[in-house]
Amino acid sequence: MAALTALVLPLAAMVGLATPAQAATSATATYAKAADWGSGFEGRWTVKNTGTTTINGWTVEWDFPTGTRVTSAWDADVTSVGNRWTAKNKPWAGSLAPGATVTFGFNGTGTGSPSNCKLNNGSCDGIIDPVDPLPTAPGTPTAGTVTETSAVISWGAATDDKGVKNYDVVRDGTTIATVTGLTYTDTGLTRGTPYTYTVVARDTVDQLGPASEPLTVTTPGGPGNPTAKKMIYFTQWGVYGRNYHVKNLDTAGIAAKITHINYAFGNVQGGRCTIGDQFADYEKAYTADQSVDGVADTWDQPLRGNFNQLRELKRKHPHIKVLFSFGGWTWSGGFTQAMQNPAAFADSCYRLAEDPRWADVFDGIDLDWEYPNACGLTCDTSGPAVMKNMMQAFRTRVGSNYLLTAAITADASAGGKIDSADYAGAAQYTDWYNVMTYDFFGAWARTGPTAPHSPLNAYAGIPQAGFNSADAINKLRAKGVPAAKLLLGIGYYGRGWTGVTQTAPGGTATGPAQGTYEPGFEDYKVLKNTCPATGTVGGTAYAKCGSNWWGYDTPATITAKMAWAKAQGLGGAFAWDASGDTSNGELTTAINNGLN
Incomplete structure (x- = not known):
């Protein structure tokens, strides 16, 4: 770890911020280098009100020598003209009561130190305290x-x-x-x-x-299956109506039983990757009881929100890797434009995931395009090579040691979505595929026939051939995708209809069953109590309660699916999404135990 040098620049004689008639207002500005990684550094300025009246607005100015510059900043608006740099307070940080302080930071390149500092146009005398010697190295642990x-x-x-x-x-x-x-x-x-x-x-x-x-x-002992991936999606919007936070992954025991988290979603727009929800992602202030580490966020800390909570979770569970997932059903429409310049697209996503404010949070990128050269919420006609081109461009940008995955279709019907793009060609650049082996059937077909949305196998009367997990996996393997690069998808929810009289699958309905968040959709943690499973078909479960009919996976059917995945030599399994599991993580436990 590079030694870090702190330079303290006091403003001589407590530089005034107003006219002599307002001499009770004064302040100091202090600079320190908080980190240095050789090719760059983190600098921090602290402004303190040393007077007796409130300061309303502040501006810090300084010079950097040629070759030293600010590359990004937080908690202040930083600009430059030549080698002169100016930082102005954010709207929420301009008011400083007597004795109060505010700190803003920035990342920079170069080795120079600031000079000729000013605070609200008051001159700094330029005297720099002698460098304080660094502490020695602690004894070997x-x-x-x-x-x-x-x-x-x-x-x-x-x-x-x-x-x-x-x-x-x-x-x-x-x-x-x-x-x-x-x-x-x-x-x-x-x-x-x-x-x-x-x-x-x-x-x-x-x-x-x-x-x-x-x-x-x-640590003693050994993992049951060190190569099996056990990934789960965490959705940014869960922090709102669902009141589901990163901490829940820990308290439910889920974090100890998974290997990877896909954070969903970043947006794809204007040809590049962008933040999906700024507030949820990195601005939301967490209270102590909501936080993974039990410590409340402060208003001025550089990173808050889900990103900081994921950082805390990784500190507590260091085996977990986190991937930033871009796209999804709603935001897949931007991929077509983005793939007009694959290299620029890949660069934008990598730069966003590796933003210095949260670069330690993410270990990879997941691309959830629904669907290349096919139709989802929107349609793409880029051609079958587009999937291979995308993954190749991303691998070139991120390098061999950065995780690169994709969520892909499970439509194995003749001429279906698997046939529409070169998934085998793209696999050589991909660490693994998350095969979305769920949502085969649902109440978007309002009158039925009823069918479980995630069958493992075909069964007599299944509404459409090729719409089951086994057919999807087998088709991808037949096209040349290695089994070890395929993860089986598990839905932590059910899809259902109402107005149903027939208990067995294949009945008619009058529309989608009522759900907590959307019609025809309900979390497993709710269904296990309100509509317990009454039968199984095609390797998954279904339930009939009153006039409602639901299809969903249970711990028992997940256990059987994991045994099948192991027999097929698959790379593991993943789940959408964490918030649907119970408070003690019983579905995730079934995945973990089944793959071990």
Whole structure:
């Protein structure tokens, strides 16, 4: 870890912000380099009201030498003219009561330090305090008790001329905790997995010293199936009406039983990837009781919302990888325009996923195009090669070590969507496909016939040939997609009709059954109590209660599907979406146990 140098630039004589008649208003601005990764750095300015009256609006100006520049900023609007940089307060951060402070930050390139600073046009005297020596490296960590899911790490104290404030504990290159003592218990680990720890001391002005020597520990035991992927979708909109948050993945026990999360969705518009919901993604402030780590967000922290909660979840469950999923049913219409320039499209998505504010959150990109060279909510006529071209462009951009996946159709009918695009050609660039083996049937056919939306196999009377999981998987394999790159899809919900008199599948209906969020759709966690399964067909379950008829998967049918997936040599399974599971994650438990 690079040593971090903090430069403190006090404004001499408490530079005034007003006329002499308002001399009670004064302030200081302080600069510190918070991080340095060689090719760039993070800088932070702190403005403090040292006067006796409220400040309404502030502007910080400084010079950078040629070759040093700001590349992105947060909590202030930063602009430049030549080498002169100006930061103006955001609307919510302009008012500072006496004694109050506000901090804004930025990422930059180059090695220079700021000079000639001004605060609200008041001159800074340019005097820079001598550089405060960095703390020493802590003693090499040692391991205490190590279990399948936890490890106790201890280290020797570092020294500093003004004292050590705390220590950052770093696991596999990511800071997971800041503590004041000389020991830390790391939890949420995976059995049979090596972890490497270092410790870095922080002095009283938040300068980080050099890292300790590394310690590698391996948790005992071994995973039941270390190669099986167990992915689940987390939807950004779940934080609203569903009141489902990243923390629920932890409290339900889901996080401990999955390997990957697809965060749904980023938008595709104007030929590029964009943020889908700015508030839910990275602005929503979480209270302590809603937060994964039990600590409330502050108004001025650089990252909030789902992205920060995912960061906290990964710290607690370091085995989880998170992919940023773009598109989906509603936002797939933008892919056609984006694929007019595949390289630029791929670059935009990668840059968004790797934005410095949340680059540590995402480990890959998932592309959910419904559907290339076929019709979903919108239709595409780009040609069968478009899928291969897209995945090739993305692999070229993201490199070989970045996860790249795609959610794809399960329509195995003759001349259907699987036949419309070159999924086999695209597979060479893809880590795996999430085959959407659900939503084969539903109450968009208002009068029926009733049929479970996620049959594993065909059965007598199935409404359409090729609309089942086995046919989809077999067709993709026959076209040349390796079985290990196919994940079987599981829906954590049911689709149903009302006005039904026949218990067995194939009955007529008068329309979609009532659902909590939309007609004809209901979460498993609701259906298991309101309309328990009464039978199985085609490897999935169905239920008849009153005049309503629902088809959905249960723990028992999921267990059978996982056995089938293992027998076929598939890469694992995935689920849409987490919020449909029970509070103790019984469907995810069935996937995990079935694949182990």
